[in-house]
Amino acid sequence: MPPTGDYCREDRCQSHFRFDLVPTRRAPLEECEAAGAIESAGGIACVIDAPAEGLDLAAIQLRLAHFRPDLVVLVTTHGSLQDDLLYAKPLRDALPGVRIAVRGAPAYTHAEAILAQAPGVDCCVRGDYELVFERIVREGIGGAGTVYRDGLGVRSGGPPPMAADLDALPRPARSV
Numbered sequence: 001m002p003p004t005g006d007y008c009r010e011d012r013c014q015s016h017f018r019f020d021l022v023p024t025r026r027a028p029l030e031e032c033e034a035a036g037a038i039e040s041a042g043g044i045a046c047v048i049d050a051p052a053e054g055l056d057l058a059a060i061q062l063r064l065a066h067f068r069p070d071l072v073v074l075v076t077t078h079g080s081l082q083d084d085l086l087y088a089k090p091l092r093d094a095l096p097g098v099r100i101a102v103r104g105a106p107a108y109t110h111a112e113a114i115l116a117q118a119p120g121v122d123c124c125v126r127g128d129y130e131l132v133f134e135r136i137v138r139e140g141i142g143g144a145g146t147v148y149r150d151g152l153g154v155r156s157g158g159p160p161p162m163a164a165d166l167d168a169l170p171r172p173a174r175s176v
Contacts, residue, residue, distance in 0.1 A: 001028065001075045003050035003057065004083035014077035014105060025052060027174075031075065034103075034129040035173035041137035047176045057087065061094040069098055071136065073125065076104040081114075088120030099141060101125050111147035115154045123148035127160020130169040135161075 001009055008014060010030055028049050035045030046067050050060055064072060072091055076084040081104075088100045102114055103125040111124035124147045125132050132145035141148050145160035163169055 001031075001049045001051060002080070002084045002087045003055055003060070004080045004087075006051050007077050007080050009075045009077050009080075009104060014079060028075070029172060030129060032172035032174050032176065033169075034073070034133045035176045036170040037130040037132075037134040038137050039173050040170035041134040043137040045173055045176050057090055060087075061091065064091070064095055064098075069095070071099045071101060071141075073101045073103050074121075076102055076106055078106055081106045081110075085114065085118040085121065088118050092120045099123070101141070101146075103129070107147075111156075112154055115147065115149050121149075128163050128169070131161045131163060134170070 006025070008026055009028070010026070028047055031047045031049075035047060038045040046069070048055065048060060048063060050056075055063075072095065074084050074087060085102070092098065092100055099122045100120055101123045102118075102121050106114060107124035108126045111126065114124055115121055123141045125136075125145060126147070127145035132143075135143045135145065142150070142155075142157050144158040146157040148155060148157065
């Protein structure tokens with residue numbers, strides 16, 4: 001989560017952490033769900049909640065350089081989108097070869113516009129994160145639930161998959 005403000009970044013609840021709106025900071029449970037899928041598919045996940053940890057860009061880059069990811073996912077909200085997208089290019093510059101994705105409510109409704117506006121972003125993720133991230137680990141970017149950029153332009157991998165049995169989804173990786 002980029003250091004662009006104290007937002008609740010859950011897809012269904014996007015607001016500032018403020019007593020009259022969302023009174024307490026929440027654990028990043030959607031990120032833990034995605035991390036559970038990544039780990040169940042054989043990947044290694046790391047969640048960085050920069051606002052909660054008080055991290056700036058340099059601290060994030062240092063932690064990511066140590067982790068050596070293949071993919072960095074920026075978690076955004078409609079209220080923080082423009083500021084969040086500013087982190088794509090510096091992260092790409094600091095981590096050559098790393099793919100940059102965006103996930104959050106704006107990726108459901110504005111994926112094509114996000115990719116057109118932010119050349120540092122490779123794809124937008126939407127759908128059940130447990131299913132989409134598992135596919136990304138196994139097959140790479142470009143499958144169902146992603147809108148992505150390739151040599152042909154901006155393309156859609158198709159509608160996001162839906163879970164037939166919620167009990168069969170991987171458990172969230174809360175340890176990350």
